[in-house]
Amino acid sequence: MNNLEASMFAVIETGSKQYHIKVGDVIKVEQLQGEVGSVIELDKVLSAGDKIGDPLLSNAMIKAEVLEQKKTDKIIVFKKKRRHNYRRKQGHRQLITVLKIKEIVS
Template structure:
């Protein structure tokens, strides 16, 4: 069985046992979270009713993404700015759908 869930403004297709990387969700490693914003669910080509359906997941780790360097420059104006950013994300393991 699979489900389409929305978290952090993005949509993910998940099934039991999958590992996904999502925007940061509050919680410690080992705790469980419930993703209640299920958009679609089904098995094979059959679609199921999603009213009251939740996806439970276990937090594997809280991590940071690779650093993104933002460099701005304006020619002939002695203007240079260098900034870096590391987005925080959460690694989830889907335990059950239903």
């Protein structure tokens, strides 16, 4: 396994979303298991540098440090039907994990 240069980037998938990252980036992803300060490994790497997976790269992983486990700001879901006295108001706060990318291993 080779460590890619810090200027190299990678595309990872987590929580059914894709993220374009490089070493040192801080990203917010859907909640992952891990304590604050621990290092987790993300193995769903779609591309790293000039290598492109089909669909994933084998033997590639991203090491990231968990900075924070928190909730996002509240969003309001409001439904209304005119002239039918129908109103529903609901709030939602998504659980997220804040990660700092430490290393891209390919």
